[in-house]
Amino acid sequence: MGTGEGDHGEPDLWGGRFRTGLDPAVRRFTGSLSFDRRLARHDLVASMAHVRSLWEARVLEDGDARRLLEGLSGILSELEEGELEVEGPDEDVHGWIERTLTDRVGAVGGKVHTGRSRNDQTGAALRLYLRERLAGLVAGALDAAEAWTDRAEEHREDVMPGYTHLQPAQPVTLGHHLMAHARAVLADARRLRDARREAGVSPLGAAALAGSSHRLDPGRTAQLAGLEEAYDNSVLAVSDRDYVAAALFSVALLMTHLSRWATEMVLWTSPQFGFAELPDGLAQGSSLMPQKKNPEVAEVLRGKTGRVVGALAGFLTTLKGLPLAYNSDLQEDKEPLFDALDTGAGALEVTAATARGLRFHPARMRAACDRGFLAATDLADELVRRGTPFREAHRQVGRAVLAAEERGCGLADLPLDVLRECCPGAEEEMRERLDVEAVVASRDGRGDPAPARVGEQVRRAREEIAGLRRWRDELEEPPVYRAYRSGTLLEAP
Amino acid sequence: MGTGEGDHGEPDLWGGRFRTGLDPAVRRFTGSLSFDRRLARHDLVASMAHVRSLWEARVLEDGDARRLLEGLSGILSELEEGELEVEGPDEDVHGWIERTLTDRVGAVGGKVHTGRSRNDQTGAALRLYLRERLAGLVAGALDAAEAWTDRAEEHREDVMPGYTHLQPAQPVTLGHHLMAHARAVLADARRLRDARREAGVSPLGAAALAGSSHRLDPGRTAQLAGLEEAYDNSVLAVSDRDYVAAALFSVALLMTHLSRWATEMVLWTSPQFGFAELPDGLAQGSSLMPQKKNPEVAEVLRGKTGRVVGALAGFLTTLKGLPLAYNSDLQEDKEPLFDALDTGAGALEVTAATARGLRFHPARMRAACDRGFLAATDLADELVRRGTPFREAHRQVGRAVLAAEERGCGLADLPLDVLRECCPGAEEEMRERLDVEAVVASRDGRGDPAPARVGEQVRRAREEIAGLRRWRDELEEPPVYRAYRSGTLLEAP
Amino acid sequence: MGTGEGDHGEPDLWGGRFRTGLDPAVRRFTGSLSFDRRLARHDLVASMAHVRSLWEARVLEDGDARRLLEGLSGILSELEEGELEVEGPDEDVHGWIERTLTDRVGAVGGKVHTGRSRNDQTGAALRLYLRERLAGLVAGALDAAEAWTDRAEEHREDVMPGYTHLQPAQPVTLGHHLMAHARAVLADARRLRDARREAGVSPLGAAALAGSSHRLDPGRTAQLAGLEEAYDNSVLAVSDRDYVAAALFSVALLMTHLSRWATEMVLWTSPQFGFAELPDGLAQGSSLMPQKKNPEVAEVLRGKTGRVVGALAGFLTTLKGLPLAYNSDLQEDKEPLFDALDTGAGALEVTAATARGLRFHPARMRAACDRGFLAATDLADELVRRGTPFREAHRQVGRAVLAAEERGCGLADLPLDVLRECCPGAEEEMRERLDVEAVVASRDGRGDPAPARVGEQVRRAREEIAGLRRWRDELEEPPVYRAYRSGTLLEAP
């Protein structure tokens, strides 16, 4: 159940209005402890912030506040030490915490709920959890980007066919190709960072939906919990799941990027390409076929893209058409989100591992440049420079391609007379311009595949990675958590 | 990993081609034991069918076949008795079974793989599992349909507003309304049954993708495994996941039906409607607000629709663009499927519970008929019968509605002179026709809301439910499983 | 707007209740004439069935019925002849028809609405339209299946590498591989046929949601309209869009199948594979790069899979959480459905064209068999036959693969002494068994790749295609349409 307004697992807590307990089928169907237990630490931190804020506002008296904070600290500490497990008959982690707290501090435990409801409580815990995970995903994205960047630097001079429509189009450098992946995932890192900020609005104080009559200071609570600001409207605060949707989208888009890398690993390690090989530690074999070395990791990476796209589509379906304010449909936010975050984190880890581990075969890439007439555009350009109109040059080169295809050779290998039959303006010295290394070297604008330009891209990427790492390193734990760690949590305000 | 061709968790089984073990990150990312363990029994049954078929075809000798079948039986028996847990370092359940078997019967254990690969093995286990679950879902759908049918019979005479656009349109009977839900889920029952049949094609014998050189009889293996037929093409056999997609679709559509019921429970139990009340055992309270009695079960039911829609969309995304034959992307079939089946089963259970348990308030439904001018169409019809063209009658009645709205009364309560100002052809006796009971009684065609017609619908539904129950009851366990249970599995062919 | 209960575009028809016309922004947002105009013919046929049924039931008098049928026939005839366009200020096609009819036959035109509402009317038109399109899609699927089957017969002896994980696994025949595609799309043909049947429930007579007080015979109306049966429950009849969802699913799954073929065309025509070539009429070039011959058609085919998956997911999202009975959300059924049907039809057409037109290069496929150690499993099998346990044989062959890889040769090309170093039990005569033709020939079970078995598959497929073609050819136009064509529509019942 998780995000209802009450400690639903315990009908006794719903008070005098209920005469019987919950039907077991309903309890099973709506219970959430099995998966929301991972919010325990974050709920405790949010609860500490809430209690501390109540204390500072003199809504709670010193004694009560201290006992609550001691109780919460004790639970958190034991969880962190692995001395306590989140388990029991409770329907959700929030019920577990309230029960555990009350077992320890007695009836005062109920005061943790002063001016609070499940509706703002669960939102706060989920936001804290999500922010932690998104910061982790940023780090994972940076690792992957760095892995590609390192390899790009290493291979900035190695020439390979650039493909469009999986047909050889024009030569590029392997380093340039790898930087395309690095760049894509750097954009993901920024998007994940922005999603983390979007998750930074604190709902604490909105209570069930209407705020409370206690003199709370939601801004102070937000600050103590390490969030960026308090809610602007209490009804929206408990109804809003934009941050979940935004996080799901940022991971789904990330996965589409990684799926492209995955497809290339599958292609490149296939003998038909032979551009790369997975080291033994990243490949999988077959118990039937002794020769197999399968890029299963790449396929699973690509396949898992579907589950995150599905999580996003499914969650938007869940959101559709709900009236304000809180509805229990919203408790369906957690499982797709957790799954997407776990999938994204694992995906980035194997991406970095494969980006670092893949063994490229530059010689085979270079050899592949001899198929596909990669310099055809440049031959046409040369003809244009000597006065042939482009459309005519294009047509002539097309004929030369057919001639070379029939002979099974490359354009540069066509005898000059044959070449001239197709392209009357062709000259001997043009042919050296058709060398793929020369072609690549001529692509020398900013962002283009020439080796020096790849070097620039590498430098720019390294700067951006360093900047985002710095941002990540400078993230601080929530003030209330730092107080807990430093032992100052119980000091009088 | 699950569905690769080898016992991937154990690089040792991949043989001489591999020099190092699998990277732990890859192992984590691609491992599947944590969720595919639920296929253990079904894999064992499929394995028994495979071994028995090999034995009958004399590919395996008596001694080997008996030892394998003894080994497999022992594992199955211990699993069924709860004496054995599927756990260990294995990457998937198939690896766990092979390791466990070999631990017990020695090297002959490897012969279970004769003429088989992971690719056909996993498909067979998944199909057997899915068929069992789909039969269970059919039963769940029938329970829900029966619950509504029972309530429909009970309330076949109770009149309520029929809504279109959530505006009162014309009166219907509550029983009629409930039969709409029963009918929808009966169609689901048939769809689930058909999805079960679609899952009945056996891939056993297709091996990795190309069949095998052993003289197997895939048709006999299929029969022993309780499947409906053997594959027609070995490449498709290991590439095909249509049955997973079809099952996901049938559950997704089921969920959209249940979500409509869920929405109505939310509406009807809201004080603004007040048409129904959840008994205490099906409602949830609030630890903050003592008065709350929340239809959380309905909201969770509606909310979970999203996850199944997402599972379907995500799995189709995973399938998109894969070349033949087996690719490890396909191992992403299991988690969305398991989740959808679990969700669907739980959803049907709480649907049946709420359909049985919801307390209707017929008096309030009847009272609501007084708002909304439900007989307006019938007043127009009466005018038409007395010669007013329909379009003109429609216009006149519209004016009468405005007049009644201004007076805050119903059409039948308008003084005759006022009514006649709007509808010059109105007569006193018409007014009794505007009584909602009379209106409902006049809707007396097959499939219409008149009480007797609801009774007919109830009878037809009961027959259909009984027919599908019979089908379900007559389903047999796979022959090889029956032989295992009856102790004849090891008898010579 | 389309599927509201009234001719909404014409507030005048909503009668006396409305004092002002519709806001233009709302009219734009909810209008549907621009796309639902394609239902015109089907609405006319459904209307004829409705009127004829009313006449037979004596609800309409001879004169009125004849004038209505004459009017409807005239409109249909002019539409079929291209003499009339569906256009005007009407908000939907149903409003257009009613207005056009009334312009022609006068006030009696309004009687076409006797015992009918927009809610059952639009459902009937959409079902008739959908059934026509699904029959067309079945035909398209059969064409594609036949194209592959023809090519499979042609290439039943040509050997190619069978892939798993895009790694060469074991040799198959090209014919066998193509039959996998043929089989997949034959399953689609059956699924589309079943979806057509599912669309065969007539809602006519359910009116707004509650049937009507006129003595209609919905069963007879269904029969006249060429549908399979009448509704069982009037509320469900106007709320049900299962048939739309089922059609969307059947096309979405079809598209995933075609996307696999598309991926293979992209791979195979890439020079790295070189297994096939698109003829000029099916490939596209580049205005920039004269050498390019791009498989754009395959990429667009694969890319369009997304839109149909999206249409399905989106429509299920739309359905989620709607209360009974009709809600205007449901008018969002048409555009995704039309788009999916058009996309599916076009996709089948280009699939058949490419399946017929693709030029295979069997020699290159055969040459590719020399890479990838396709006979490794068979070498292990040979060792097993000579007494080596399978697991040990597998390990030995793995070592032989490494040795061959180092030498850059195939397994069969390893000197016998080297082979024996790895596999002590190896013998000279084994090597001929490693020939891929021999390996394929040994895969000789039903459904396996041996040429004769492909021949069997071809025969079975041809029978199935012929059976489905027969079914398709025997489909009849709706009785009322046949009466219209034969001039007997106006004959007295």
Added chain:
Amino acid sequence: MGTGEGDHGEPDLWGGRFRTGLDPAVRRFTGSLSFDRRLARHDLVASMAHVRSLWEARVLEDGDARRLLEGLSGILSELEEGELEVEGPDEDVHGWIERTLTDRVGAVGGKVHTGRSRNDQTGAALRLYLRERLAGLVAGALDAAEAWTDRAEEHREDVMPGYTHLQPAQPVTLGHHLMAHARAVLADARRLRDARREAGVSPLGAAALAGSSHRLDPGRTAQLAGLEEAYDNSVLAVSDRDYVAAALFSVALLMTHLSRWATEMVLWTSPQFGFAELPDGLAQGSSLMPQKKNPEVAEVLRGKTGRVVGALAGFLTTLKGLPLAYNSDLQEDKEPLFDALDTGAGALEVTAATARGLRFHPARMRAACDRGFLAATDLADELVRRGTPFREAHRQVGRAVLAAEERGCGLADLPLDVLRECCPGAEEEMRERLDVEAVVASRDGRGDPAPARVGEQVRRAREEIAGLRRWRDELEEPPVYRAYRSGTLLEAP
């Protein structure tokens, strides 16, 4: 086809490599002129920027540059004046422009393609188009937010039940509730603005995928086209569709917000709620049922949410698994995007219209507060203030709720002795605190529903709206477009 590398509709332009024209089925399936024609103006602007940049870099000579710019200007001007239609045999708008240009300026027209390919060209046009539309959507979102804000100010003192789980929970003000919607859509406005920035990376200069050997200045081209920066990596530049996905997501999330408003309109205008009424211009009637006034606009708004969710899910499906660089799958970006943008724009328009036009019935909202025991939490709070522990107070109030329910009265109406039987600590003066106006007034923290706090929210929203309006008003047309308008486009650099 749209985004291939060549003017594909005209095989003649593919040059000497092609011997036959394109199959008509393929042409139909891959053609895009019917929908990408809406990019004509944006492609012309991008082309002008490209030509002007080439001129400034001296890649084009004065004469050629001037003729090209004159030609492009002429076409743009005629399109803007409505004197020219984008139609013809061309397969996409880019082919149409090149053909039209060449018709006008002769062979020099081909030079517009210098250093450019379809791949960077289409991306540039789509980005320019998208940015224009997103700015328009921001404006639409601001209009909707302002409409709610105005109404919120008007109704900041009107009390209504606040709902959770669609059960009355605690009283709020109508103004507060409306501000929740305003806030949600203000977040959308920011998200749409950010999506516009994301679309600001210029791919111009990346050509097919590898840049070009001409000395272009992509940064200058970007600036002239009014984009924010040039690409960082040419391969990514032509492969990247993140901006399309981000735009789709921002519209999909927007639609989920609007769907919540839609649901509330449906609920509130239902007689069971009776909280509001649609004016005649925003409601739709029924041709059958004279009394109906249907909130179709709200239902269509809610229903269309599905299509945008589907567009997003579908496009991510399309992206999945594509290798770099450009593939024609990507041409499937346009239709879902166009549809989502159109849907979002129309949805915002009807949202603003309904937010402005809906007639609220504050008296009925106030009356509804008497059902649902909205002050139960506050009664418990009062008991707590007098010393009862919260959990006990909660239980006592629960009993009071049951007692009031049995009597059919509110909590404040219970005789004091009955109240005290349930809550021994209850006192007479407490009862005035249970008045919903008093309860609302006590919710007086920042962001809470007290009237003054709603006033603050209104002020903050107005500031934010003004700020975003200013941003929008200050957006400038691309420099090259301004030069075209001011007649300076042809001035020498």
